[in-house]
Amino acid sequence: MNKLIGLKIDVDTERGTRIGVKNLLQLFARHNIYATFLFSLGPDNTGRALKRIFRPGFLKKVSRTSVVSTYGIKTLLNGVLWPGPHIAKKHPDLLQQVQKAGHEVGIHCYDHCRWQDYLFTWSEEETKTEFNRAVDCFKTVFHQAPQSAGTPGWQANAASLQAYDDAHLLYGSDCRGPYPFYPKINGHTFKTLQIPSNLPTLDELLGRPEYPLNKITETLLERCELSAGAEIFTLHAELEGMRYLEWFEQFITEAQGRGFQFVPVEALAKKALEDQSKIPVCEMIQGEVEGRSGTLAIQQCSI
Numbered sequence: 001m002n003k004l005i006g007l008k009i010d011v012d013t014e015r016g017t018r019i020g021v022k023n024l025l026q027l028f029a030r031h032n033i034y035a036t037f038l039f040s041l042g043p044d045n046t047g048r049a050l051k052r053i054f055r056p057g058f059l060k061k062v063s064r065t066s067v068v069s070t071y072g073i074k075t076l077l078n079g080v081l082w083p084g085p086h087i088a089k090k091h092p093d094l095l096q097q098v099q100k101a102g103h104e105v106g107i108h109c110y111d112h113c114r115w116q117d118y119l120f121t122w123s124e125e126e127t128k129t130e131f132n133r134a135v136d137c138f139k140t141v142f143h144q145a146p147q148s149a150g151t152p153g154w155q156a157n158a159a160s161l162q163a164y165d166d167a168h169l170l171y172g173s174d175c176r177g178p179y180p181f182y183p184k185i186n187g188h189t190f191k192t193l194q195i196p197s198n199l200p201t202l203d204e205l206l207g208r209p210e211y212p213l214n215k216i217t218e219t220l221l222e223r224c225e226l227s228a229g230a231e232i233f234t235l236h237a238e239l240e241g242m243r244y245l246e247w248f249e250q251f252i253t254e255a256q257g258r259g260f261q262f263v264p265v266e267a268l269a270k271k272a273l274e275d276q277s278k279i280p281v282c283e284m285i286q287g288e289v290e291g292r293s294g295t296l297a298i299q300q301c302s303i
């Protein structure tokens with residue numbers, strides 16, 4: 001049997017929805033691939049993220065990934081000089097097109113910038129309200145309830161996991177870690193399965209002297225070959241769907257040539273849920289990942 005790589009596409013911005021998603025749909029059609037698209041559904045206030053520039057580590061990332069050419073100057077002013085465009089209201093047809101092409105669709109967030117900046121300041125009620133705004137947009141666009149979600153920047157906590165449980169999702173993908181599990185925080189075990197991302201993202205590797213672009217494919221595929229289970233690769237409509245589209249197509253071609261099969265994350269969730277008794281309960285903690293600034297949710301494996 002082919003080794004599986006789950007593809008999770010985070011769509012952060014209106015520009016990424018309009019251009020990056022379209023590019024990825026064409027690419028996936030050429031290679032006969034189905035993937036998971038997680039959408040930012042509310043206002044694109046990317047410009048407000050500029051204040052992160054004053055956080056330690058962010059400048060390093062800016063110089064590595066060249067934020068202006070990646071996001072475009074207009075996107076960087078969304079929510080600053082003019083109100084951010086509401087993605088689900090502006091592009092319902094584009095979002096529906098993704099589902100019609102056979103891909104899994106799910107929730108990234110309502111307002112990307114707000115989630116990243118305020119999740120840890122919100123009450124459980126406020127978190128639920130924000131998540132449910134995304135659920136409402138999703139239902140309006142797709143005429144069905146969402147079954148999956150993965151938060152911006154792997155920012156997740158007890159309140160966000162509770163919102164998932166209340167929404168009866170099939171799974172969430174909100175953290176980094178090696179294998180599917182039920183998350184536990186402060187002694188409470190949540191009922192929504194977590195499928196963690198277990199490969200580094202392109203932007204975490206880019207620009208580091210040990211990982212020139214032409215070595216990143218080899219680095220990622222070597223990891224996939226060494227691991228026992230399936231891998232989840234998280235990509236961004238704004239990067240792999242745009243500036244790094246050519247690299248991504250080469251990565252896909254090389255992986256398929258070596259016998260890997262790309263699947264939507266829901267396929268891996270359903271596979272794990274076939275035998276729930278084998279799914280471990282693991283703590284979800286806050287930690288750091290090389291190449292990424294700040295903290296994010298991490299699966300803590302008991303040994």
Ligand SMILES: [Zn+2]
Nearest residue numbers: 010012152153
């Ligand atoms: Zn994101």
